[in-house]
Each structure stands twice: as structure tokens, then as C-alpha cells.
Amino acid sequence: MTPIPITGATRVLAIFGRPIIHVLSPMMHNAALTAGGVDAVLVPFSPPPEALEQSLRGIVAAGCAGLCITIPYKTAVVPMMDSLAPSARLAGAVNTVQVGADRQLSGYNTDVEGVLRCLRALKPRLRRRAVLLGAGGAARAAAAALALGGVERLTVLNRTLEKASALARDLAADGMAIDSAPLDFSNLARHLGEADLLVNTTSVGMYPQGRETPVPGNLLRPGLDVIDAIYRPEPTRLCREARATGAEAVTGLDWIIAQGAFALKHWLGLDADEAAMRTALVRYLTSES
Numbered sequence: 001m002t003p004i005p006i007t008g009a010t011r012v013l014a015i016f017g018r019p020i021i022h023v024l025s026p027m028m029h030n031a032a033l034t035a036g037g038v039d040a041v042l043v044p045f046s047p048p049p050e051a052l053e054q055s056l057r058g059i060v061a062a063g064c065a066g067l068c069i070t071i072p073y074k075t076a077v078v079p080m081m082d083s084l085a086p087s088a089r090l091a092g093a094v095n096t097v098q099v100g101a102d103r104q105l106s107g108y109n110t111d112v113e114g115v116l117r118c119l120r121a122l123k124p125r126l127r128r129r130a131v132l133l134g135a136g137g138a139a140r141a142a143a144a145a146l147a148l149g150g151v152e153r154l155t156v157l158n159r160t161l162e163k164a165s166a167l168a169r170d171l172a173a174d175g176m177a178i179d180s181a182p183l184d185f186s187n188l189a190r191h192l193g194e195a196d197l198l199v200n201t202t203s204v205g206m207y208p209q210g211r212e213t214p215v216p217g218n219l220l221r222p223g224l225d226v227i228d229a230i231y232r233p234e235p236t237r238l239c240r241e242a243r244a245t246g247a248e249a250v251t252g253l254d255w256i257i258a259q260g261a262f263a264l265k266h267w268l269g270l271d272a273d274e275a276a277m278r279t280a281l282v283r284y285l286t287s288e289s
């Protein structure tokens with residue numbers, strides 16, 4: 001599909017991150033804009049930390065229609081928002097900035113909204129007990145989504161226990177019982193045995209380590225559905241092995257497309273063409289090999 005030519009009427013969206021070179025948003029969002037016939041373009045910026053607020057205020061004053069915020073700025077922009085959606089408040093991080101007509105900034109976390117959609121895409125089962133692997137930014141978004149999605153009990157397993165404990169502390173107040181433990185075989189065996197949902201947000205299994213998996217296959221079973229943050233390879237070994245037992249698995253590609261589609265909805269009210277986003281992402285990720 002041919003992109004719409006940039007003219008004086010073209011709206012500009014931005015992504016802020018540092019480093020910015022490997023971000024997927026420009027490919028994914030511009031594919032959706034082209035497919036939707038929308039006269040807008042998303043471009044990358046990499047402001048240094050000391051110029052983050054000045055860059056945000058400046059680009060908005062100059063007419064930017066909305067922003068993606070990625071690593072390492074998702075937490076730093078929180079105090080710069082005029083209002084926060086529940087997704088951003090719960091996760092303590094903003095990845096999507098909506099610019100109001102009066103240039104008021106509303107912070108959303110579409111990583112949270114994306115996981116919530118992935119959760120709802122799974123066949124309804126009990127979802128009373130979930131195990132979350134990892135305690136970084138993606139884990140915080142996932143934990144917030146599980147709380148919003150009605151999970152009753154969450155165990156966070158992480159290689160570095162202090163980070164899992166901090167996550168459990170920060171999300172403790174939201175109606176979901178949450179505890180933490182080190183990520184090792186005995187804790188996996190114990191907690192997965194009682195769970196009906198596993199969410200992986202460690203980077204284990206990501207290309208070029210696509211043969212790795214954070215969970216030994218013998219701990220997977222039909223009643224244990226999986227949401228994986230890893231989007232390359234597609235599907236991951238974890239998702240393949242979960243599906244082989246008869247469980248359902250939602251991949252990181254589904255999650256990333258969902259979060260990108262929510263951002264386009266917040267900025268422009270667009271119902272994004274997700275097939276076009278998927279094609280663009282897969283083409284880009286494959287070409288990177």
C-alpha cells in the first residue's frame with residue numbers, strides 16, 4: 001500500500017525512547033495509518049534524559065497529535081501528565097500520551113490494556129490463580145492488567161527476588177493477593193501446579209535465544225494457559241509447548257499489536273487494521289535477522 005504523501009495537513013505523532021534504533025512502533029503504526037488512509041505519520045525521537053520534559057512540552061506545543069513513550073522514559077513522564085488513566089496509575093508508567101484539544105496531556109498504559117485484551121481473548125476459565133515470570137516494566141504492566149482483569153491471586157517469580165518483592169508491594173493494594181519468590185525450578189513446580197494462567201515477561205526465549213524457554217515443558221499442562229511477552233520468534237518455544245498440551249497461548253506479537261492498536265484509538269479514534277500491523281511487524285522482524 002502506498003503511504004499518503006506528507007503535506008501541510010499531515011498530523012505528526014512521535015515516539016520517545018533511548019536508544020530508539022530498534023523500536024517497532026514506526027513500522028507498526030505507520031502501516032496502520034497507511035492501511036486506514038489516515039493523513040498522519042509517526043516519527044522517532046531520542047531526547048536525552050535532561051531534555052525529556054522540554055522535548056515533550058516543545059513537541060506538543062508545536063502541534064504533535066500524540067506520543068508513544070518507551071524505555072527508559074515510561075516512569076519519568078508520569079509527573080508530566082495532566083491526568084492518568086487507571087491503566088497508567090496502576091502500572092506507575094505511561095506508554096501512550098493523548099494530547100487534548102487544549103494540549104492537556106492524558107497518560108495511558110496500552111501495555112496494560114493490551115494484556116487485558118490478551119487475557120480476555122483466552123477461553124474463559126477460572127483465572128483465579130496466575131503466575132507471573134519477571135519483574136521489569138512488562139511485568140508491572142502485566143500485573144496491573146491481571147488485577148484489572150479480576151485475577152484473585154498472583155505469584156511473581158523473578159531471578160532477582162528484590163525486584164519481585166518490590167512489584168508485589170507496589171501492586172498489593174488492588175484487590176488481588178500477590179506474593180513473590182525466586183524464579184527456580186521448585187517454585188515453578190509448586191506455583192504452576194496451582195495456577196490456571198502463566199504470564200512470561202522475562203526476556204528468556206527472545207531471538208536469537210529462541211530455543212530457550214523459561215519453563216520446562218513437563219510443568220505445562222492443558223489447564224494452564226499462557227501469555228508470553230516475547231514476540232520473536234513467533235510463536236515462542238513456550239507458546240508452542242503450551243499449545244502442544246492443549247492449553248491456549250497468546251504470543252508477544254498479539255500483545256504488541258493490541259497495545260499499538262489501543263494507542264491509535266486514543267490518539268485518533270482509529271480502529272486500526274491489525275492485519276496490516278502484523279504484516280509490517282513480521283516483515284521487519286524477519287528482515288532484521
Ligand code: NAP
Pocket residue numbers: 111133134135136137138139158159160163183201202203204206228229230231251252253255256257259
Ligand atoms: P526489563 O525491565 O529489562 O526486565 C527483564 C526481566 O527479564 C527481568 O525480570 C529479568 O530478571 C528477567 N530476565 C532477563 N534475563 C533472564 C534470564 N536469563 N533468566 C531469568 N530471568 C531473566 O524488560 P521489560 O521491559 O520488562 O521486557 C521484558 C521482555 O518483554 C523483553 O524481551 C521485551 O522485549 C518484552 N516486551 C514485550 C512487549 C509486547 O508488547 N509483546 C511489551 C513489553 C516488553 P532480573 O530482574 O533478575 O534481571
